[in-house]
Amino acid sequence: MAYKITAECISCKRCLSVCPNGAITMVDNQHHIDAKLCTNCAGSIHTVPQCKAVCPTYDGCVEETTDYWESWFKKYNQLIAKLTNKQDYWECWYKTYSQKFSEQLQKNQVII
Template sequence: MSLMITDECINCDVCEPECPNNAISQGEEIYEIDPNKCTECVGHFDTPQCREVCPVDCIPNDPKHVENQEQLMDKFLKLTADK
């Protein structure tokens, strides 16, 4: 499943550069994660890098975008196919 950033985000700017899929961007008020690009770092790292660096622990699973490991890997392969 993709991840999401909650309104507890303090806009510290540390998560955005850590995302290997460029899924994180500044929203109107807080950072946001594009569910079409988020693979929870599957294919890149063992754990989601945004969660590793977030100082306020505001990046839970997104219940609106449930995906299993296989689906996340398929998304990773599609995102990196052109690279």
């Protein structure tokens, strides 16, 4: 699976010099990774793809999925992760609200 340069790229040109296969080139003033030359730095001394390792934006260089279902499940898992985070937010809000409501009820019961 090859990598691709996204719109997050800030054109720092770090990836051009670190790619061991020379797969990254400039096309119309934008970086482009040739999928035929990109090997994800597998079989080299590097343990991670070098374009990803030197990218200061983190999302400037990402894996490009060629399989439809693989990309579908990746997007699905990202959305589920967001929903899970939202669930944590609402659980926290509910606990705080119910605690405050309980305190208010206790205050009112003491007065009566």
